[in-house]
Amino acid sequence: MDSSWQSAIDWIEDIKASGDDRVADWFLIRSPVPIVSIMVTYFTLVIYGPRWMKDRKPFQLKWLLIVYNGFQVALSSYMFYEFLVSAYLSGYNLTCQPLDSSMDPLSLRMADVSWWYFFSKIIDLADTAFFILRKKNNQMTFLHCYHHGTMVFNWWLGAKYAPGGQSFFCALLNSFVHIAMYSYYLLSALGPRIQRYLWWKRYLTQLQLVQFLLIVIHASVGLYNKCDFSPILQYFVSTYCMSLMVLFGNFYIKSYLQKRKRRRESDQDNHAKSL
Numbered sequence: 001m002d003s004s005w006q007s008a009i010d011w012i013e014d015i016k017a018s019g020d021d022r023v024a025d026w027f028l029i030r031s032p033v034p035i036v037s038i039m040v041t042y043f044t045l046v047i048y049g050p051r052w053m054k055d056r057k058p059f060q061l062k063w064l065l066i067v068y069n070g071f072q073v074a075l076s077s078y079m080f081y082e083f084l085v086s087a088y089l090s091g092y093n094l095t096c097q098p099l100d101s102s103m104d105p106l107s108l109r110m111a112d113v114s115w116w117y118f119f120s121k122i123i124d125l126a127d128t129a130f131f132i133l134r135k136k137n138n139q140m141t142f143l144h145c146y147h148h149g150t151m152v153f154n155w156w157l158g159a160k161y162a163p164g165g166q167s168f169f170c171a172l173l174n175s176f177v178h179i180a181m182y183s184y185y186l187l188s189a190l191g192p193r194i195q196r197y198l199w200w201k202r203y204l205t206q207l208q209l210v211q212f213l214l215i216v217i218h219a220s221v222g223l224y225n226k227c228d229f230s231p232i233l234q235y236f237v238s239t240y241c242m243s244l245m246v247l248f249g250n251f252y253i254k255s256y257l258q259k260r261k262r263r264r265e266s267d268q269d270n271h272a273k274s275l
Contacts, residue, residue: 019160020101022108026115028122028156035156039149042125046145049132058135062189068126069186073179075120080175082113087168094218096227099165107164114163117171118155120178124148143247154240157233166222166229170215170237177211180204205252212241212248 015032028034087097090106100107125148131139158167181204187194219234219241227234 020099020111020163022101022103023111023115023159023163026159028119029115029160032156035153038122038125039153042128042149042152043145045132046128046140046149049129050135050137050140053132053135059133061130061134062191065130065189066186068130069182069189072120072123072182073186075116075123076175076178076182079113079117079120080172080179082109082116083168083172083175086110086113087172092168094169095221096225096229097165097168097222098228099162099167099230110168111163114167114171115159117175118152118159121148121151121155125152141251143251146247147244150240154236157236162230162233166219166227166234167237169218170241173211173214177204177207180207202252202256205248205255208248209245209252212245215241216245 012032016030019029023029086106086109090100090110100110128140128145128148131137131144155171158171184198184201184204187198216238219238222229223231223234223238
């Protein structure tokens, strides 16, 4: 066998043997092959999906979107509740929370909801598929594809190596954000009569930015305190969230601040012409 193939196989076997033993045999956790395959399939869909739809009419998915977004609200609510209650009953410390790898029921409860959070990131990939089928290619931005495509792998790492401890905080916050986000999408899917009352879309982006900032602060405090939790994961989370802050911040500036400025300048021009 070629040495490069043997090295790859040895690397996969090393990964399979690592991680939290409690979750090793949970669905999609042990080996990196399934999750890498999912990511490759996703980015293939991103590249070739719009080409496949180019000469086809957009699909009308109103009722599917209503069911999907309703399900996402319910799942996000369940995960937020489980993270919050499990952390509270376990006496989690926000400044430093080591990973509890014991078979304690509360520790297993946290591991279980961490797995569900990871699995929810796979479900979230359907957002992109719906954009493609509805020919909403303008919404398939680099930010959208980068965020969705990488979160799957990031939380496979979280579920495999750190299903609890410091990592609970970002999952808790993100579950709350997703309750608000998918509630908005659910109401928007109901049609124009409801959409005209949805004035709070820009505040979802603000909420996401606050979320990323809090996660960076939380991880930084843990590093400063030399918390007994993987520093590599905390550095990784901080760096990743800072990249999202830049991307979401750029989106917010272009989508809201610059548009408002142009609209104000246009109003001033129209007023001057009317004088």
